[in-house]
Amino acid sequence: MxxxxxxxxxxxxxxxxxxxxxxxxxxPVPFALGERFTYDLKFxxxxxxxxxxxxxxxxxxxxxxxxxxxxxxxxxxxxxRVDDVLESWFxxxxxxxxxxxxxxxxxxxxxxxxxEMFPERQTFREGDAPEQPSVSAPLDDGAFLYFVRTxxxxxxxxxxxxxxxxxxxxxxxxxxLGRETVKVPAGxxxxxxxxPVIKSKGIFSEKGEARxxxxxxxxxxxxQMKSKTKIGSxxxxxxxxxxxxxxxxxx
Numbered sequence: 001m002x003x004x005x006x007x008x009x010x011x012x013x014x015x016x017x018x019x020x021x022x023x024x025x026x027x028p029v030p031f032a033l034g035e036r037f038t039y040d041l042k043f044x045x046x047x048x049x050x051x052x053x054x055x056x057x058x059x060x061x062x063x064x065x066x067x068x069x070x071x072x073x074x075x076x077x078x079x080x081r082v083d084d085v086l087e088s089w090f091x092x093x094x095x096x097x098x099x100x101x102x103x104x105x106x107x108x109x110x111x112x113x114x115x116e117m118f119p120e121r122q123t124f125r126e127g128d129a130p131e132q133p134s135v136s137a138p139l140d141d142g143a144f145l146y147f148v149r150t151x152x153x154x155x156x157x158x159x160x161x162x163x164x165x166x167x168x169x170x171x172x173x174x175x176x177l178g179r180e181t182v183k184v185p186a187g188x189x190x191x192x193x194x195x196p197v198i199k200s201k202g203i204f205s206e207k208g209e210a211r212x213x214x215x216x217x218x219x220x221x222x223x224q225m226k227s228k229t230k231i232g233s234x235x236x237x238x239x240x241x242x243x244x245x246x247x248x249x250x251x
Contacts, residue, residue, distance in 0.1 A: 049075010088142035100140035138165035149220035
């Protein structure tokens, strides 16, 4: 479904490549406990399902306090149904992945994958398999959805990161395409448009040519997402946003 929904270049002059900002463990983030976004899933103009993106809580993973987030998309057309869940646990301080779960049902095929990341020794493990080499500050597909919300996202810039937890699929590229005013069921928003690309079949796959619209403000809410699939264009449009309480933890 990641390829079907967000498969998150062209023969154009290369834009300026911006270096990733230095990690700042104490920096505030634009999300907090209790945040929940809901979306209409559409195939063309036809509503075919729904999506959710939510911050579920703070949990301890091997003694490290971590954000627990979930991104889910359910629906489809009669001949192609999807029910995909991406769950991520990434460190509260430093925003690096510690655990990642994919439960994917796409076109009748079911796939479940569970990963543990060990940044301290730069390895990861899939299921019960032996550990494999990783990177020092890894990010998974779901965690990238939150990580990009912390970036400055200057129009015309391209940001590159060697942080995907599978080293052979780096670099991850975040292209800032520009700014647009968009209208979705939840309202009209000023947005910044990005194209994230990972060299994999993951949530930002090259084949999906995903576009993501984030609000051009401090919250960086995802209000719209579009991608190409083998059966056409499947898109998400924000229908409601539940923000975290004013006293919720944000750092």
